[in-house]
Amino acid sequence: MSKEHEVRRVGIVGYGHLGQYLVQRILKEGSLHHLELAFVWNRHLEKMEGTVPEHLQLQDLSEFDKRQADLVVEVAHPSIIRDHGTAFLSSANFMVGSPTALADHPTEKKLREASSQSGKTLYIPSGALWGGEDIQKMADRGTLKALKITMTKHPDSFKLEGALVERNEAARTKRLILYEGAVRRLCPLAPNNVNTMAAASMAAHTLGFDGVVGVLIADPSLPDWHLVDIEVTGPTNEQSGNTFTVKTSRQNPARPNSVTGTATFDSFWSSLLMCSGHGGRVYLC
Known part of the structure; x- marks a missing residue:
C-alpha cells in the first residue's frame, strides 16, 4: 500500500x-x-x-x-x-x-x-476563518500590517467568563459590543467562542495574539446566525498612497443557542x- x-x-x-x-x-x-x-x-x-x-x-x-x-x-x-x-x-x-x-x-x-x-x-x-491561508502568506512575506476580526452572535450563543458575563446580559434587548482589543486578552474570557480569532492570530504570526484586534458583539436579532467580518490591511504604495485592504463577511447559519455554526x-x-x-x-x- x-x-x-x-x-x-x-x-x-x-x-x-x-x-x-x-x-x-x-x-x-x-x-x-x-x-x-x-x-x-x-x-x-x-x-x-x-x-x-x-x-x-x-x-x-x-x-x-x-x-x-x-x-x-x-x-x-x-x-x-x-x-x-x-x-x-x-x-x-x-x-x-x-x-x-x-x-x-x-x-x-x-x-x-x-x-x-x-x-x-x-x-x-x-x-x-475565511482566507486564513492568504493571511498566513502575507505574514510570511512580511506584508501583513493589520488584522481585525469582528464576530457577532446572539447572546445565548456565548459562553463567557469574567466581566463579559454581566455585559452580555445587558445585550438581551439591544446590540452591544462586548469587547474590542487584543485577541490575547479576549481568549480567556470567551474560550469557546473566539477560536476563529485564535486561528487567525496563529496564521498572522507577525502580529500574533497581541497584534490581532478582536471585536465581540452580542446581537439579540440574530437567533440563528453567526457573523464573522475580517479586515486585512497590507502595505501602502509609496507612489499612489493607496493601501492594500481586503474585507470579507461570512454569514454562518447556526442552531439557536449553538456555539458552533453549521458550516464549521x-x-x-x-x-x-x-x-x-x-x-x-x-x-x-
Whole structure:
C-alpha cells in the first residue's frame, strides 16, 4: 500500500456536538478516506453509550498512546491542550480544535517546541476563518500590517467568563459590543467562542495574539446566525498612497443557542482530512 493510502488512526478527544459529528463521519466514511478510529475520549463516559463501540471508548486520557493514534483531534476544552498537548505531540500529530488555549504564551511555546522535537505537526483548523491561508502568506512575506476580526452572535450563543458575563446580559434587548482589543486578552474570557480569532492570530504570526484586534458583539436579532467580518490591511504604495485592504463577511447559519455554526462542522472535517505529512511545525489546515 502506498504511503498516501496508509490507514491513519484518529483519536477524538471530546464528544460534544463537534466530536459526535467527527466520530460518526469516521465510522461511516473512514474507509473511503483511509481513516479509522483509534479511540474516543470524553470527560463523561456515559455520553458515548449506544453511539461509540465500547472497545473504542478511552477511559483514561493519559493512556492515549496505547491506542497508537497517528492523529489526535481535540474538540473538548482549552484545558486539554494545556494539560495533554505536549504528550499528544510526543507520538502523534495533533489538531487543536480549541486554539484559544494558545493565547497562553507558555502553552504555545511548549507545543511549538514539542512539535519541532518530535517531528509531529501541530495542526490549527481554520474553522470559521475565511482566507486564513492568504493571511498566513502575507505574514510570511512580511506584508501583513493589520488584522481585525469582528464576530457577532446572539447572546445565548456565548459562553463567557469574567466581566463579559454581566455585559452580555445587558445585550438581551439591544446590540452591544462586548469587547474590542487584543485577541490575547479576549481568549480567556470567551474560550469557546473566539477560536476563529485564535486561528487567525496563529496564521498572522507577525502580529500574533497581541497584534490581532478582536471585536465581540452580542446581537439579540440574530437567533440563528453567526457573523464573522475580517479586515486585512497590507502595505501602502509609496507612489499612489493607496493601501492594500481586503474585507470579507461570512454569514454562518447556526442552531439557536449553538456555539458552533453549521458550516464549521464541514470545515473541521475537511481540516481533519488534510492532517498528514507536514512535519514538525505549526500548520494551518
